[in-house]
Amino acid sequence: MRPFRLHRQPIRVTGLTSLLLAAGAVPATLAQEFTGPVLSATISQRFEVDSNYRLDSDSPGTSYFGDTRLALGYNRMTTTQSFSLGLNTGLRALWEADDDENGDDFEFEVASPTTASLGYSQEWADAALSTSARYRQSRVDFDQLEIEFDDFGVPDSINQISGNTTERRYDGSVQLQLATDAPSSYSFSLSATHVDYSDTSDDRVARTTVSGGATWSLALTPVMSSVVSASYMRYEADDDEDTELNVAELDVGLNYAMTQYLSVGAGFGYADRRRDETIGGERVRTEDEQGPTLWGTVNYAFEDISLSGNLRISDAAPDTQISGSLQATYPLPRGSLNGRVFQSYSGGSSSGDEVRLTGASLGLTRDLTSISRVGFGVQMALQENQDDPSDPDVHRLDATATYSHDFSEVLSADIGYRFRYREEDDTARSHSVFFSIGRSFATGF
Numbered sequence: 001m002r003p004f005r006l007h008r009q010p011i012r013v014t015g016l017t018s019l020l021l022a023a024g025a026v027p028a029t030l031a032q033e034f035t036g037p038v039l040s041a042t043i044s045q046r047f048e049v050d051s052n053y054r055l056d057s058d059s060p061g062t063s064y065f066g067d068t069r070l071a072l073g074y075n076r077m078t079t080t081q082s083f084s085l086g087l088n089t090g091l092r093a094l095w096e097a098d099d100d101e102n103g104d105d106f107e108f109e110v111a112s113p114t115t116a117s118l119g120y121s122q123e124w125a126d127a128a129l130s131t132s133a134r135y136r137q138s139r140v141d142f143d144q145l146e147i148e149f150d151d152f153g154v155p156d157s158i159n160q161i162s163g164n165t166t167e168r169r170y171d172g173s174v175q176l177q178l179a180t181d182a183p184s185s186y187s188f189s190l191s192a193t194h195v196d197y198s199d200t201s202d203d204r205v206a207r208t209t210v211s212g213g214a215t216w217s218l219a220l221t222p223v224m225s226s227v228v229s230a231s232y233m234r235y236e237a238d239d240d241e242d243t244e245l246n247v248a249e250l251d252v253g254l255n256y257a258m259t260q261y262l263s264v265g266a267g268f269g270y271a272d273r274r275r276d277e278t279i280g281g282e283r284v285r286t287e288d289e290q291g292p293t294l295w296g297t298v299n300y301a302f303e304d305i306s307l308s309g310n311l312r313i314s315d316a317a318p319d320t321q322i323s324g325s326l327q328a329t330y331p332l333p334r335g336s337l338n339g340r341v342f343q344s345y346s347g348g349s350s351s352g353d354e355v356r357l358t359g360a361s362l363g364l365t366r367d368l369t370s371i372s373r374v375g376f377g378v379q380m381a382l383q384e385n386q387d388d389p390s391d392p393d394v395h396r397l398d399a400t401a402t403y404s405h406d407f408s409e410v411l412s413a414d415i416g417y418r419f420r421y422r423e424e425d426d427t428a429r430s431h432s433v434f435f436s437i438g439r440s441f442a443t444g445f
Helices: 015-019
Strands: 038-050 063-077 081-096 105-110 114-123 127-139 166-178 184-197 207-221 224-237 244-257 262-279 282-301 306-314 321-332 335-346 355-367 372-385 394-406 411-423 427-444
Touching (some): 105 127, 244 282
Antiparallel strands (some): 081 105, 081 114, 114 127, 127 166, 184 207, 244 262, 282 306, 306 321, 355 372, 394 411, 411 427
């Protein structure tokens, strides 16, 4: 387990897409006008034409939809506290291509996704507390390559789920730091995720993941500190086997600030992994693995580039698991370039199986003027089922090009093109163009 830290990164809001990335996001230029609580709202309208809406292997034709969205937010910040509430939802009018005798279908549905979130943090002279909760409802009769990363850099799976159903996801976390101003400091974390569906089947099962950890850091010198950490993860899936996975880990290591801009960390540990399943009506232990682990981290921040990476090797599995990520950001004179590569193992796929997800992403933003900009992004991922080798690998690619224009500090519009690709048992492609416009409001009280 890597040492736990609270991360704070500045967020630059550019264009309507960025305004809606978080439920009830407040534009930075508006937030600066108020010193007390801020109540905000963003109303937007999006139109999109998609050549293969559900990313089927045989596209039935072109579909059209319009999303009317509302994002509400409440934010209260002081020098030591922050509290936020958010809601992002909407309504979709969908004209979907259909190859049956009835022709095209038209329907209204709740826009996907709908998200509600809550966050609270408190800082003291020698301690810090951070909590968060989120509810996310998504339609999963089609999907896009929208990989979300948790606090430990683990992405979701990229399964293509067929059928007409709704996914409900609940997330919660608590993080506590103690003795932050002392040579000997401590941190604790607890997080939980539950996912269920309105309509279950073999490829979509309810599942729950609970994980917790504790870290002790001791400053040995002004530039070097030792780290001892322990973590425990429990995963349960409501599949045919009633899968339960328990993983306990203990790590020790050193963090070393080599320069003002570069810090590295390395260590080793031991892990215990146990998997229980119901097979033939009997409860059996299908995995009982123990073994050593190795981990390393690197962080580099300078004017011309910032780099952050982590690597973990664990022998406590049927096969040695290598996971990690490397992320880099390169500022440009009028924009930025960022990239990421990663590999992770997750027991939280929609079917309940453990999967290995390997991928990369690349993004470029560039200001054309003070009120307009272009953005390009591509994400690629390969998913491999670790429990069922006969399950076909899933290849996904999502590429987007967007032009954004700010008519004012509160009125923005986007126009762009998106390409989606999936290869599983067969191949599917989709081309779409979209236009969206939104207006933000904020008031202090």
